[in-house]
Amino acid sequence: MAPVATSENNHNNTDVQKYDIFEDYKGSYRFAPIEEAQVSRAMIKRYFNTMYERAISDVVIVGAGSAGLSCAYRLANDRPDLKITILEANVAPGGGAWLGGQLMTPMVIRKPADRFLREIGVDYEDEGPFVVVKHAALFTSTLLSKVLAMPNVVLMNATAVEDLIVHSDFEGKQRVAGVVTNWTLVALNHDTQSCMDPNTITAPVIISATGHDGPMGAFSAKRLVSAGLLKELGNMRGLDMNRAEPAIVNGTREVTPGLILTGMELSEHDGSNRMGPTFGAMIGSGIKAAKEAQRILDT
Numbered sequence: 001m002a003p004v005a006t007s008e009n010n011h012n013n014t015d016v017q018k019y020d021i022f023e024d025y026k027g028s029y030r031f032a033p034i035e036e037a038q039v040s041r042a043m044i045k046r047y048f049n050t051m052y053e054r055a056i057s058d059v060v061i062v063g064a065g066s067a068g069l070s071c072a073y074r075l076a077n078d079r080p081d082l083k084i085t086i087l088e089a090n091v092a093p094g095g096g097a098w099l100g101g102q103l104m105t106p107m108v109i110r111k112p113a114d115r116f117l118r119e120i121g122v123d124y125e126d127e128g129p130f131v132v133v134k135h136a137a138l139f140t141s142t143l144l145s146k147v148l149a150m151p152n153v154v155l156m157n158a159t160a161v162e163d164l165i166v167h168s169d170f171e172g173k174q175r176v177a178g179v180v181t182n183w184t185l186v187a188l189n190h191d192t193q194s195c196m197d198p199n200t201i202t203a204p205v206i207i208s209a210t211g212h213d214g215p216m217g218a219f220s221a222k223r224l225v226s227a228g229l230l231k232e233l234g235n236m237r238g239l240d241m242n243r244a245e246p247a248i249v250n251g252t253r254e255v256t257p258g259l260i261l262t263g264m265e266l267s268e269h270d271g272s273n274r275m276g277p278t279f280g281a282m283i284g285s286g287i288k289a290a291k292e293a294q295r296i297l298d299t
């Protein structure tokens, strides 16, 4: 069996080389020999080691849409000492940020959030009060690749948050202390199979970025109501770009001890407007959530 990666066999790609199969192999293409079990063990060992290690995280981000990923990027950059674990219910991370509005590809970002594009190195066309990225997928794939490359970030996709862990102190004050997880395909089948119990991840800060209401959206906001931690949801209001974007950024906060809401999930909690296909507030809110998490951890 070949050894698994250790710090000695880790390879950092600093020298980019062209891979030209015809030049190298002259038409007779061969791979290095392998046993099937090596492939299984290469994945299993890493995945379950990661689950073991991340059962206690510093920050859990629920949802890898534009708000969750912007938050992860800023937090992981600011605090490389933190174990940041992102949980995404879908197989494909990115949420709604693979397209702009009405399934069209260009992505509009209002100023001043264009500064984030310069930070992550995404080109755009300047239209005055806003900028346009030629394809939303360029923004999302660039951001995702940077987040995933950070050594302190783990992303577990196809993994749904099914519940919140809520602890009480001696005075009965409640605090969100973690999340309850399951693989999404299991979470979607609780009505058809009995007793498929979940797993947990504890963390002093949970950042929920699950988007507005939908099949899984606004998850934590809705759970706050059913768990008796919030009287009622404000419910997302109609579209008003000018009111919606600042409301989301300015409102990003710890809504209950241990739980920060960011992105469009906040509109369901607060009853603020939607902005439609402009993404500046998702970036700004994610960055504010990252700052808020640091404030909580530092106090």
Ligand code: AHZ
Residues within 6 Å of the ligand: 062, 063, 064, 065, 066, 067, 068, 087, 088, 089, 090, 093, 094, 095, 096, 097, 159, 160, 161, 162, 209, 210, 211, 212, 216, 217, 218, 219, 262, 263, 264, 265, 274, 275, 276, 277, 278, 279, 282
């Ligand atoms: O799969 C969801 C998506 O990728 C994920 N998610 C939802 N529930 C989850 C759960 N466990 C784990 N229980 C879960 N993951 O959360 C992600 C949310 O991404 P999104 O793009 O839907 O939300 P966002 O707030 O990052 O961005 C919103 C973008 C919108 S919506 C909108 C409008 O309707 O007006 N305008 C903008 C800019």
